[in-house]
Amino acid sequence: MKNIKKILFIPAALFMLLAFTQCREEVRPTAPTTSIDSIKGLRIVYVNIDSLVLRYNFAIDINTDLIRKEQNITTRLEKEKRQIESLKASLVTTISPQEFLRRQISIQEKETELAKLRNRLYADLKKNDDMKNRELRDSINNFIKEYNKKKGYDYILTKIDDNMLFANKSLDITEEVINELNNRYKPQK
Numbered sequence: 001m002k003n004i005k006k007i008l009f010i011p012a013a014l015f016m017l018l019a020f021t022q023c024r025e026e027v028r029p030t031a032p033t034t035s036i037d038s039i040k041g042l043r044i045v046y047v048n049i050d051s052l053v054l055r056y057n058f059a060i061d062i063n064t065d066l067i068r069k070e071q072n073i074t075t076r077l078e079k080e081k082r083q084i085e086s087l088k089a090s091l092v093t094t095i096s097p098q099e100f101l102r103r104q105i106s107i108q109e110k111e112t113e114l115a116k117l118r119n120r121l122y123a124d125l126k127k128n129d130d131m132k133n134r135e136l137r138d139s140i141n142n143f144i145k146e147y148n149k150k151k152g153y154d155y156i157l158t159k160i161d162d163n164m165l166f167a168n169k170s171l172d173i174t175e176e177v178i179n180e181l182n183n184r185y186k187p188q189k
Contacts, residue, residue: 046157046167048174057182058139062132069128073121080114143181 053059087107091100144156159167 042154043152044155044157045153045171045173046159046164047177048159048172050159050161051174052140052178052181055178055182056136056140056185057187058185059136061187062129062136065132066125066129069125073118073125076121077114077118080110080117084110084114139185140181143177143184147177147180 084107087103087110091103091107095103148156156173157164157167159172
């Protein structure tokens, strides 16, 4: 179950990677050049997405809610499974062949229902998680667009895990972005 947490945050990180590449609304004409001097005036910064996802309160709330829902599903499915196991144990008692067959068919039907329930609950959980990840991506996208209107960067890059070979730490705006995102986030109760 812990793997679901990791699996579900991977799409969120990828969405954020795409989101941060669309930070500048203004399009600059580009001229082919091979000179490093031609890019010296660009204002480039980056945000560490791993830190953002771990410390942005909205992302934390989404993750906490996902874990709670997953635990509720697990509890419910375990309860159903225990009831089926109890019915299976009752087959051991001395009963007529017809009653044995009737109970066995009933158990098989319950197992089929449990499998359908499991599939439906996890599909609903995934659908909800996808929706929340879109909300998270949109929240960050909208924030970055407004943030960049004030700051006027040419590029806001993302750093995910070790996707950058080198980045000057002075260009890291992660803390500022996390603080401003958390200041404007109002949890829904």
